[in-house]
Amino acid sequence: MIGFWSMAVGISLFKLLLLPSYKSTDFDVHRNWLAITHSLPVRKWYFESTSEWTLDYPPFFAWFECLLSQFAVLFDPEMLKVENVDYRSYATILFQQLSVIVTDLVYVYGVKEFCALFVSKTRKSSEKEDILQSPVIYQGRNMSAAFWFATLLNFKHIYLYIAPAYFVYLLRCYVFQSNEEGRIKWRSFSILRLIGLGIIVIAVFTLSLGPFIILNQIPQLLSRLFPFKRGLCHAYWAPNFWAMYNIVDKGLSVTGTRLKLFSVKNITTATMTGGLVQEFDHSVLPSISPIITLILSTVSMLPSLFILWSQPKGVQSFVRALILCAFGSFMFGWHVHEKAILMIIIPLSLLAIDEKKDAQIFLFMSTIGHYSLFPLLYTQFESPIKICLLVLTTLFNFTSLANVHREAWSYTSLPLLSTIESIYLLGVIPLELYSSIGHYILGLNHTLPFLPLLLTSVYCSIGVIYCWIKFYMLSYSDKPKYGKQH
């Protein structure tokens, strides 16, 4: 009905419309990076700290910013001065916005390659997303997949979380071969292929990190990339396991104080959602250290990798493992940002068209996941935009997937979902009404300013955890047929 390219152009034009809208601090972050990479020599990149938004992405991204800054000069040279912290001229805004729109074409290209039926709209906060990795593997070009993924890792190290899936998949399906029963043929081990992959990955990393090894700056670079000084949770709790953990802790401490089980002195002041990135300790439950989160996320990934290893059913199992890795890191990771949920939703959308069961999870997850991003765009002018976008994508997903899987609309539930799931999803409506209007009418915004945030993240984390478990069960039970004979 609507041509692909006109869709792409239309979405770009729509993004252009959002030019005067709210810019998050990420806007300043990227402007600062432009300035750093443009006006400083490479050896100072990871040491510069005039602005609080220091460069904390891998080198390729820095080079990418450097490339962008070559064009930025044409718009406004002022934005490329490191001293101009929080500089926001009209030309700067225009340039940044255009850079997002143009680099989004990479994403559009990825989607095109995948022949997707729909474009899942990423929410804009002046964020450059490169999600190039998935389609390449679908084309069976494993070598180039390795190359692209290694490159991607050097763009944005957050993708390290899903690296295990890539590693296992390439090892299992490229270095080794399967026999007709789907079992691994140990003898098919190909040392050449392993070396080939290794060379590619090492080459990419050398290219990226090489200059900094020569400069002997690796420790500094790593300390920038992995800032464990930040707290367990982001200012707004991402809807994951730790959100639940926090709320249980909070509940225990409140009831504990009421029942006078322990004295008030021990209770740290309740500033967990205080808005700033900071550390805090739990009051009743044991506090969490980075190591624990690392162990938990690894443990949560292992079964999925095992499933992938034992019964690889082509790309589908790979994408599932990828999603499960992303889920694991999202659930238990240290200082997880709520935007990371996109790493789950986008690969899920790739699966949704093929299988009904995946579609069910995708619908549930995309609705609740996108809703969980609402607090990010908290300014009032943006509220109608985010609501319209959510309604638009959700309705579109439901309508088109109901069509694809020939599922009818009924009065008791949304298509493809059970009644309880539907009720949960519709529960978002009263929640949003409360947090945007009801909270102010009740006059609680002075005494309990963070209650809506807390409610949102707890409500969403229930859904996300549910999805995670359901998806794990699905991946486990949905074995290929030949696997069941043994």
Place this chain on the structure above:
Amino acid sequence: MLKMENWSIKALTCSFALLIRWSVSFFDYSGAGKTPMYGDYEAQRHWQEITVNLPVKEWYVNSTNNDLMYWGLDYPPLTAYHSFLCGIVAKYINPDWVALNTSRGYESYQHKLFMRYTVFLADILIYIPAVLWIFNSRKQSSNDSYSFIKCILLTLLYPGLILIDYGHFQYNCISLGFTIMAVASLANCHDVIGSILFCLALNYKQMELYHAIPFFCFLLGSCLRDIKHGGFFRLIKIGFGVIVTFGICWAPFLYSIESTQQVVHRLFPFARGIFEDKVSNVWCALSVVIKWKQVFTRDRILLMCLGSTLIGVLPSSIDLLFRPSFKKFRYSLVNCSMAFFLFSFQVHEKSILIPAISVCLLLPDHPFWCFWFLQISTFSMLPLLIKDGLLIPYISLMIIYGMLYYNFNPGNNVDTRQKSDSTLWIYITERLMFCISTVGVVILTLATVLVPPPERLPDLFPLVISVYSCGHFILFTLYFHYCQFTVNTGISNKQSIKSDHNGKSKLDNTESVKSKIAKSKYVKIKKKKQQ
């Protein structure tokens, strides 16, 4: 469960329309930060200030607290009531927004948000339901379900209205929404409700007078035709409805003749010039050759305008009066309002929205011409939009709209084979003209934005744009006149005698069925020939 799916597609369309609307409202409004007079945004805010703080009697009267020279209220009472309502809410939220005299030129983030929300709300409550209603009521007559979604989408996303309401800042959606509802209820044969709704539109914005003559002629004509079947009684009912509606709207101002006169005087300020800024109408276009204000006195110009408008309106309205049918009525809405726009006195460039909305109602029948008209009408407001800092939304909305049209009308190229040679030639010429005109639009837009005008002629580009659009508008008016006079009169004459109260919507049905049959016959014959 096809119903449910239909519903979800409608909801998708509406939420898309809302999304686009709201994203335009991020941009500046007219007169943002421009002291001392600001723009329409300040006018609306000022009206809230006046209506909230002063008693009804003083709203339209010059006084120490109500300086009519500073954005005095010059819209009919319904606008004043609406401002009053908004003003109460504004006062509740922040009394500074509407404080008497001290709040002049008040601007803030929160206030902009509030004002934008009032438009958004009016749109959701009036305009969007109206559009859904009118195309829903016509659904049976259209062949496929897509065409009706397409019409809804193209009407809701008409860039001109969005840019003026959400960018420039006005409440056109209310009066236009009432008009559409009135047409929709006439389509469903609720004559009295229709005329009441139209009176509401008229009482919101006097510009709706552009549409008044077709309404009058259609209702009078159909009543006179059925005079033996209770038409006279219907006429009385309609008249009664109109008088009561007007009476209620004007009640607070009817206590004395002077007060009524004062309001009327405010509504029709003949003291202003023949046109404001650069308008794409005949007078402005001819002003390139004749300097009206130097050659003629104001009264003379007034007479000329009156005369030419009357002549422009006559053909279409007389035809409608004596051969009333709903189809003709829709054409006449366009034709009469265009005559007003092209010839009448003191036209504003934003007034093109009024004919444009009646063109939207013709989208099911003439998608190509309507689309062309709507694009040009938006283009004709370009100088105003640039002044308001709305260039970016203008460009993106125009392109989005064009793409929507082309994606929804792939059939344009497909059925060329079925057409005979003469229609094919017409088809090709139409497309060719459209392409040339679009190239012209693109060139003029680029020139206006990029090329600085010569010093001696600072108004060069606005003037060229208005002459260019005026030429188009004359062409469109002629085309729609042609359509009105050739709309299958044979059938409608026969039908119209029989058709009484309930006949009109059937009429559209039978026409489309007949054309369908004719088409299928034609295809069959062709297939046989091929065999």
